[in-house]
Amino acid sequence: MSGHTEAIPRTQRWRTTRWVLLALAVIIGLGAVTAYFTAPRPGGHMDPTATSPNGARALITLLREHGVEVVEAADIAAVEAAARPDTLLVVVQTYHLVDEAILDRLAALPGDRLLVEPMSRTREALAPQLKLGKGAAFGGGGHLDCALREAQLAGAVQFGGANAYEADDDIALIRCYGGTLVRFNADGRDVTVVGNSEFMTNGGLLKEGNAALAMNLAGTNPRMIWYAPQFTEGAAQGGGTLADLIPEQVVWLGLQLVVVVLLLAVWRARRVGPLVAEPLPVVVRASETVEGRGRLYRSQRARDSAAEALRAAALQRMAPRLGFGANTDAAAIVQLISNHSGVDAQIVTHTMFGPVPADDAELVALARELDNLERQVAQS
Template sequence: MSTQTVVGSTLTERWRVLRWVLLALAAIAAVAVLSTLLTSPRSGGPLDPGSTSADGTHALIALLRERGVTVVEAASIADVEREAREDTLLVAAQTFHLFDEDLLDRLADVPGDRLLIAPIGRTREALAPRLRRDDVTEYAGLRPGCDLREATRAGTVQFGIAETYDATGPVRVTRCYDGALARYTDDGRTVTVVGSDGFVTNSQLLQEGNAALAMNLAGTHPRMIWFAPQFSESDGAPGGAALPDLIPRQVYWLVLQLALAVVLLAWWRGRRVGPLVAEQLPVVVRASETVEGRGRLYRSRRARDVAAEALRTATRQRLLPRLGLNHAASPAAITQAVADRCGLDPQAVAHSLYGPAPADDTELVNLARALDDIERQVAQS
């Protein structure tokens, strides 16, 4: 048999083995990718009913459907107008794309009751004209404080930061949670406004009373339309709002004042301290000379207590990792660990590590030797 035949047979056998290994690796990679795609969270915008991220509302929508509520996920105003009926609740969740005047006017003409979640001024004025913004407060475990059935059944709710509302005129408004939840009836239509959107999101739905209140408010009708627009339908037409349009004018003045204050403070401190000067060190000092200089300073001041405490502290810091202890260990625990490790008398170890200050230089030298001996025995044990 020739050498070429032997080499060819060997390569063929190796390729057959390698082929199965590559196929197995490819199958494992395919299964891993498929599992990742199937189990990974579905991303989306804020209050998106199909999003499983922290600020999505997929969990609430799933709970409402399990409860028997027919949920219509409207992606556009055309979907809302097509699905809206007198017996259907319209839930309008405020997003960055719910600002267009034409969109709000069309929503105002949709029949049925309304539930507005964290509406801004323009949305509230168009869809809940009988309410005005009252205040902004941070709530933590607030009680209902009203006789509204949806709120009393939910009990205490964790809203976070929420706006509060009050009536704009002679209309009877039911205010719960100090005004963070307001409801009124006008021309046969019930309008409910909640000043926070955190209680309906996936991340905060499990907090105290949040799920109950969200389901009670959104599940009052057998059929519900969830409208949280994730894209702008204005296509740049007048009335569409960009992000700068959403910032109140007072914020710009506040930022300008803060910037001016920072500039004035920097100018004042700069004149007081003077210009920065870059200086190089005149000489490089070795670590050994630094230690000797500090020792002479301690000796000139007869600061044997300070020197002894510095030696003991340094020794304990080096011993702790070797003993498997942390910096929160008590003196008794450190002493016992050293005694068990080296077979020494615990009282002698405690005297060396935590004893009184030396009375003279001889005792200080003996303490340094004792600490060095303890550290050496622990390292060698």
């Protein structure tokens, strides 16, 4: 009976422990899932998955909540697979969009286009009818004389520094915010170009009118392709060099600077003649140099450095006589000195590799012992 009564509490304790462990596992799992979906996701400029201030996750989420089908294209192949005449292609300029072949493939795709802060090469490939304005637009507070519905609904927008555009060909160009936002029609498609991308980022949507304009521009069609490349594709990925990214004007400026430096060097150069022997102003005897160095050792009480210098000099002078090299170990050197001088090996070891002298008297004695040892080796 006693064994049966003890088994019941153990069973109850195991059941209680099991439920506690299960509850802890559920809590840990929920915490991990929550941390995964709520933790900040880093990424590059205008990355549709990045929640950092320069990412575009907030805009993509808002567009999807308003019924826009968003295709996040990671490469040009995904863009070509998703492109359709009824689809808006958003091309966001990043440092990875540099290959001309990629730009030509983008130019051949159907549908409307929205170019966000394009560089000159991207603008020439996808919107050749435009050119940069004479100056940059700042702020962008109003939308006077702007017939673009998206801008009229958004109102004032805080762009910051931005490029301004004007027509390079004879086209009907709609200009808003001082030319920061323009639109024209070419080959039956609407091409919209905006000279700033900061208002579309996660950090820029909170400013006045920015979110409304970003959603109006990117949500004009029921379906949108977002292409903000985060890695380099095409020939620039493996065969390109840094020189390919340097503008031609910079190359010419560098060549001019090289020519200027060469001319300056020729102008400032002096003719190099033969060597001229000049007498020394003062002749210093070797004994004075040795005495001065010894006084320095003595003033600093550097008996260790002085002893090491004496022993090294003695070994250097005895090396040609004994025939040992720089890599010969101490035991072999001691044996060679002992054989040639007749001095006991222990005495040679103490003299050549012994401890540091404790005072000046021992240092002087060491110098005498080294001199005697060297003399005996020389006479052998």
